[in-house]
Amino acid sequence: MAVGRRLLRTLLAGLAVVAVAFPLSGTASAGVPAPTPTVLAGDATLHDRYATALTDLAAADRAAQDAGRTGRAAALQAMGAGGTARLLAFDGRGRGRAVEVFGDLESAGRVAVLIPGSDTTLDTYQRFRAGAVALYQRLRAGDPHTAVVAWLGYDTPGTVSGTVLTTGRADEAAAVLAPFLDGLRETTGPGARFSLLCHSYGSVVCARTVTGPQVTDMALFGSPGTGAATARDLPTGARVWAGRGSGDWIGRVPHLRFAGVGFATDPVDPAFGARVFAAGAAGHSDYLVPGGESLDSLASIVLGTARTTEAGHA
Template sequence: MRRFGRTLVTAALAVAVVGGTAGWASGGSQSAVTGPPPGTAAWRADTAYGRALPDPATATPYEVARFFAGLDGAARSALVRDHPLVVGNLDGVPLPLRYEANRLAVAATGQARYASLAAADRRILAFDPRGRGQVAEVFGDLEHAAHVSVIVPGSDSDAASHDARRAPSTGPTGMARALSAATGGTTADASTADSSVAVIAWTGYTTPVGVGLDAADGRLAAAGASRLARLTAGLDAVGAPDPVLFCHSYGSVVCGLAARHTDASDIVAFGSPGMRADTAGALRTGARVWAARGPSDWIADVPNVRFAGIGHGADPSSAAFGARRVPAADVRGHTGYFAPGTQSLAAFAAIARGEAR
């Protein structure tokens, strides 16, 4: 009975503490954005030279890629013009078409908070304005990259905050820019980044807001895991290398649930409340699993338990979990893992370039 009581207390603590990048602010329940993109009904009603278009709800990224490979330039351009939200979010579509479609989709919203995403030098891989909005941006040359990394962020990440001012090297875009720079790219102009490494800032799922039940349970992570798995399949369908997943805070819960469904070469969890697995082996992935936790990261105060669906389980940075350790002794706080000059950023860059062993 006493042990059961301690478990209840621990579960309550998990509800009160687990979160992403927002510190101690409370958050309301979020509805996960799932299913095919806006505009799907009109897309299904259209054709290309009499051929039915691939159904966004059922077609695999490989089927989408084959379909677009069979179209001429005029048909492709027409689909981009007529269905930008579908083309821009459809995994398997050639990358230049997605970038152009998303420029059109962002501009069509007419919302000032998204206006910067439509700039000619931005490579927006996905844009979905539903809910708080989802967005994915490429730093580097994804079409010709020898290595690809995907930043999977935690709480309080969405399309509206994608370009918001943050502390340097934090948030999905800050982390992506820092990693791009550390691997030979540039923070000043993403379009001139070293073509050997491309980095995707992927806010492609509905994240929790602040600290609350959403951050302590796996509902949003499960929805995000399905979307992350489809992203990696889409990268494979267009010939991109197997990606490295860099998973921050609640994003590591997403990566843990997606692990066995992706072809990732490496999965890196940092500032993690748990990955919903007791060990790295339990993730059932062929990827190498890495973990980092800084000495002043408040995530260390999160109880590593799972009870009645609450909490995310074992600490990935613990020896018992079995992940490869990433040095993080000089990391400050919960969001300092990509700060220039840190041991963690140097190690992340080596993993991203395929040089770490």
Template sequence: MVSRLRRTLLAALVTASVVVPICGAARSAAVVAPVPAPLAPVRGATPAVLAERYAANRDAIRAAERMAAAHGHRGRATVLRALGDPSRQFLSFDGRDGGRTAEVFGDLSRAELIAVLVPGSDTNLDTYERFQAGAVALERQLGGRAAVIAWLGYETPGTVSLQTMTPTRADAAAPRLRRFVRELGAFKPGSRISLLCHSYGSVVCARAASGLEIADIVLYGSPGVGDDDVAGLRTRATVWAGRGAADWIADVPHVRFRLPDATVGFGVDPVSPEFGARVFPAGDGGHSDYLKPGSVSLDSVARIVSGQLPPAEDRRA
């Protein structure tokens, strides 16, 4: 059985090695952007301090828009023009390599509950709208005492790529996520922080989890995290896992093995009893539907962030 799964993954690697070079010219990371000015860590979550940070990043976004337009990247310039709207709230922005952002939805200065969304593959400035939509839906579901932060703090792998089957990108991203969450906890002491980790983002969260002062880690649409069980995450947070009935990720082989230059696969299924997470109802949705308005999964995730139990735990694999 393991031999057959290895052959399946190796076939996928071969496919990716053919497809990725063909698609490379269109990669979001190819769009030029300026080096952002360094910003000091946020020292407090007062409205004035946050307004100053949001304004600084708005300036950085507008500079990136001008550079994209000057180099003929009209699609990216359009995206950046929307991000630079005065109503948007960015704690950080870097337009290089597909984009690095941390956008706040809700009033962070007053928030008692904070959800940090960590995205999966193929999330970048050019696909940002779908990531934003999930953050908006969750913030509305949570209500006024909560803030949601869409953390696009790493170069995500392509869905059809070599990187999406290895932890390489997650290993690079984890220190950044750990640093961001620790800074967030420092200027928002006493708030209840949850990490919400979609697809490949669950691998990032697992790598970052150790030592973080957070309440929950929520894995959804996860291919596995590279650990055999919850204990491997070395966290005091409650670890949750959910998968929609129509999510194709269920068909990904749950194996992990070493090749000469890489580890391939992420091991145990996070919704299996063997892994040991608390499994929440995720409804009948697909891989991109977990934060869809009106969905069972959105309701479950919002309850977890609020410190409530979902209506029932669902042990379907």
């Protein structure tokens, strides 16, 4: 028991280091009001879904303004600017959820689904969106028949919270992500290949998501661990990749697990058995910065041209 208490203190100490070095403010959005999202019939077209989500976004903007939540209102106005956003889903209540598409899903042969980590909310959405846009532009340079889906489909934990040390939020998210991926397959061209790109706590989500054969690759980056000892323990037949930039503070967080706290083996450790990809000098929030080595590596995974930097297996 003394060992367990020491381990828990070590994990919490690592979290405290992160809190000092990397404070975030997403938790302020918990009480934001918004209308209940519109429910569409199962046979609704992509066009119908995009149009309805934009209508829901506009209604949430008005509700935020009426409630004096100027920060949220500004964030929603940025999301809906120009009326061109392709949102498969939108929920403006609380921390918020949104699923945005970049590219043409119906003609895409390769689809990257981007899963965010902690403190990603509608208030911080533009940071997440910028990464998705950069990835899409990089993919288009290699193959015009690609699409990116930015999946903020779960309540992300706060960076400084007890939930960020456990798999609870990830389990809830995985139960939603798995059927979403199955449904997404129906909107793409036949034989489309999916890649899950999973950042930070998002890698815990992906590692707990049961995937079908359409998901050919899963990339974990900036990961605290997955809760699993090895890549073979994950409920997927996809190739599993892992990368960490030399500037990422998460490498200093202990990769341990005890009594449901912590996330076990470091995914870039050879013992985990992932295919390690080059991430350059990326910091924790820099993996999708244009021109970076990590963005090139992630794009090559999606395009099917990636190589490992060292011996490994999925």
